[in-house]
Amino acid sequence: MSGTIDRLLAEKRIELPNAAVPVANYTPVVVADGTAYVSGQVCSWNGEFKFVGRVGRDFSAEEGREAARMAGLNIVAQLKNALGDLDRVKRVLRLNVFVNSAETFTEQPKVANGASDLMVEIFGDAGRHTRSAVGVAQLPLGVAVEVDAIVQVD
Structure with missing residues (x-):
């Protein structure tokens, strides 16, 4: 039933990727007391890593935005997998967006809008939420963007 x-x-x-299987010792989603905590999701599509490199060097801010949107789609896929029904989402509370940034790149908020706009x-x-958009020196597997989420659920 839809x-x-x-x-x-x-x-x-809007197509969702398959929910990614953890590559280390963690759980993709933990639901406790009406809150879903979604582990960091990267810009991959059905197991294939996309946007490997640094935003501001290998990718433009707009391409970074696309990478953030893809990471956001992975968050939604994880929520669907954990909750069974996305209608259980009451509110997206917070996103943390990590951008693998070139040394002089300062447009992390523009990149983060890819995930924020998707929500x-x-x-x-x-889907309106609080957010951090942070530039980092490196991300797992060299991907351009990683996003985690805190979501209020029924």
Whole structure:
């Protein structure tokens, strides 16, 4: 049975990747006391790493934004896998966006908008959240962006 969010995804032709299997000793999603904590998701698509490199050197801010959107799609895929129904999402509370940045790159907020805009596109006002956008010297497997999330759920 399709829920409201699943129908919206179909209408907007937003495809979700398969929920990634952990590559280390962690759980992709922990749900406790009405809150889902989603482990960092990178810019991969069905196990294939995309956007490997640094934003501001190997990728433009706009390409970084695409990488952040892809990481956001992986967050949504993990939520769907853990919750079974995306209609259980009451509110996206927080995103932390880590950008593998060239030394002089300072447009991390623009990159982070890729994930932030996606949450609003999918969940409407419930997708509006607090956020950090941080430039880092390196990310796992050399990817350009990693995003984690805290989400209020039923």
